[in-house]
Amino acid sequence: MRDFQAPGRSPVHATNGMVATSHPLATGAALDILKSGGNAIDAAITAAAVLAVVEPQSTGIGGDCFALYCPKGGDQVIALNGSGRSPKAATLEWFQEQGIREITTDSVHSATLPGAIDGWTVLNRDYGTKDLAELLAPAIRYAEEGYPIHARVRFDWLSSVELLSKDTNAKALFLPNGAVPAEGDIHRQPQLAATLRAIGKDGRAAFYEGAIAEAMVAYLRGKGGLHTVEDFAATKSDYVRPIATRYRGFDVHQVPPNNQGLTALIMLNILEGFDLAGLDPMGADRLHLEVEAGRLAYWDRDALFADESAMTVTVADLLSKGHAASRRGLIRHDAAMTSLPDPGLAKSDTVYLCVVDRDLNAVSFINSIYHSFGSGLLCPQTGVMFQNRGASFRIDPSHPNRIEPAKRPLHTIMPGMVVKDGRAMMPYGVMGGDYQPFGHVHLLTGIVDYGLDVQAALDAPRAFYTDGAIEAERGIPGASIAGLLEKQHQVRITASPHGGGQAIRIDHDRGVLTGGSDPRKDGCALGY
Known part of the structure; x- marks a missing residue:
């Protein structure tokens, strides 16, 4: 239950229909x-x-x-x-x-x-x-x-x-x-x-x-x-065949490349090997693992993703649990990785x-x-x-995302859909350019690993890795920032919020729809 003496909003419940947008x-x-x-x-x-x-x-x-x-x-x-x-x-x-x-x-x-x-x-x-x-x-x-x-x-x-x-x-x-x-x-x-x-x-x-x-x-x-x-x-x-991974019993679907949704699925596959539920949801250990998984997944994205017909590796290989295990093995619990190239990530509007x-x-x-x-x-x-x-697009003949005639560029915008036990459970998304895979993963692990409702998961403070440092929203506790510094991360407080999102959870058994909308935007969820 949320603290009704603190700023915030409750999730919206309805039975006949629900809409959640950023305006x-x-x-x-x-x-x-x-x-x-x-x-x-x-x-x-x-x-x-x-x-x-x-x-x-x-x-x-x-x-x-x-x-x-x-x-x-x-x-x-x-x-x-x-x-x-x-x-x-x-x-x-x-x-x-x-x-x-x-x-x-x-x-x-x-x-x-x-x-x-x-x-x-x-x-x-x-x-x-x-x-x-x-x-x-x-x-x-x-x-x-x-x-x-x-x-x-x-x-x-x-x-x-x-x-x-x-x-x-x-x-x-x-x-x-x-x-x-x-x-x-x-x-x-x-x-x-x-x-x-x-x-x-x-x-x-x-x-x-x-x-x-x-x-x-x-x-x-x-x-x-x-x-x-x-x-x-x-x-x-x-119409394209969606791609998916199973994360702790939840089937998470994304659009395939030229969409970057695969990045979030790789992140989830990496994080599946850690006991996130046993960690403080706003603690340095959870944020460290999320950031490191993101850095590895973006490494794959920037080197390998493009319009699928131009890719030199298969989506199936990148989605394999074996690939995730090999990437997971590069993560240290006590210190940030030092050997990865900086992905040069940036936020944008959507x-x-x-x-x-x-x-x-x-x-x-x-x-x-x-x-x-x-x-x-x-x-x-x-x-x-x-x-x-x-x-x-890249002006680089060796890169799969090189400019070519009538070709789709690599895209950051990525809608998500969660299915569980043969039924649609939740359409969701978190916008914000390169931030989006981080946002998807932060939202989903908040719901799956920490039991948050959709609004609380959207409200939760966020961190994003860009330009060689973790950009933390002001809601990240000071002790967590200190813990990240101890793990040799550079940390700075972001000047603008990370992304913005919406989600609607479907409770088939009770016949109830529960919607949430990100406080970082002007929007709201409404039902009837």
């Missing part, structure tokens, strides 16, 4: 869809669309999406890869000839083709029950009539002034009067409203073909991009949401433009801000 306007709009007879997929699309308006720094229709879906609360997990590809003209040789050694986050070449709209329309076609126009209506209304700026949104927005100032269109829209809007100010995106309305009327064709696609291509090519209208028209989501409906259809959904405001490049006619996911 209250998105949660409310999605819950209205459930109440009007829509299912979990319908509500997830509505939430994603609203978030693309009211959290413009984190997501948008110029980005990508991934989803895991369990129909009827069963153990079938359907995975959708809604990530876009590089332009067909984006050859490694072209970049080498141009003397480009790295695709920077503000480069037009970082703008891979947006996959989100195709992902939404495919899910709507195959599993939704309502017309797309109805699902997009709340987002259109907020974009056209305006939405109030929330606190965390503005916190992130403030860090992007320099980026937004580089593009005339982005500056005009997102720095009105030359400054970030104040909390509570009303902000509008009328061009985006018109684009969403066209998509609601004519589906994916309105976005990937015709006038909207032509305007986006003209803008990108005007910046030196290699994009063509044929690239937009060819954008296509794919939105994650989950929905469970009255029939126990459960969806875990994530949508992103990668870094805050993505590439910072805004098409003025359409209101589309382009993602910068292509910055993940």
Whole structure:
């Protein structure tokens, strides 16, 4: 039981449906869809669309999406890869000839083709029950009539002034009067409203073909991009086979590479060999093991992960318990490892949401433009801000994640789904760029090893390894920081919180849904 004299919130319980998102306007709009007879997929699309308006720094229709879906609360997990590809003209040789050694986050070449709209329309076609126009209506209304700026949104927005100032269109829209809007100010995106309305009327064709696609291509090519209208028209989501590992009796599912979800599964496999439940949940020993497992898993990620067709090792090999055992053997209990290369990890913005409906259809959904405001490049006619996911590509012929034509880059955004005893137990996710595998593992071990409810597990203080040190949130006890220093870690207090997440736990026996939403964001979980 939580301490009711301490700041915090209780988990939300309901029986007919539950939505958890990072923004209250998105949660409310999605819950209205459930109440009007829509299912979990319908509500997830509505939430994603609203978030693309009211959290413009984190997501948008110029980005990508991934989803895991369990129909009827069963153990079938359907995975959708809604990530876009590089332009067909984006050859490694072209970049080498141009003397480009790295695709920077503000480069037009970082703008891979947006996959989100195709992902939404495919899910709507195959599993939704309502017309797309109805699902997009709340987002259109907020974009056209305006939405109030929330606190965390503005916190992130403030860090992007320099980026937004580089593009005339982005500056005009997102720095009105030359400054970030104040909390509570009303902000509008009328061009985006018109684009969403066209998509609601004519589906994916309105976005990937015709006038909207032509305007986006003209803008990108005007910046030196290699994009063509044929690239937009060819954008296509794919159903893929999810990957999973069993952690202490719980089957944890992720989307396969080009997604980084495999990183979290490797971490869980490594940690399975330690008695976490016997450790203080906020103690130095637990945090040390989590960090070291993460460093090893990211070592695999950075060297080996890419679009699966380009990988030189198999996912099965990386998921094997033998691989985890060999990695686990490198961990010392008394001291940090000194021989690993620094992974150069960084946090970025994303939105994650989950929905469970009255029939126990459960969806875990994530949508992103990668870094805050993505590439910072805004098409003025359409209101589309382009993602910068292509910055993940390497200009290195020997690396599996090298830039190539029509190729998907390595992706950080990763929805999760837990299944137990043949039934869906929990859609969940923790956003935050490279932090996400750490966040998934911290949340899951909090629930599985320490018996926390979903809200308490999301509330728990976090640590993240980056730039050669552990960045600890202020909630990590001083004694734990001292213990980490004794284990020869460098430790600093982070200036910004780590990630943000949502989760909904399904209690099949009692017929109750329990939702939680991360206090590090503006959002909430609501049910009915």
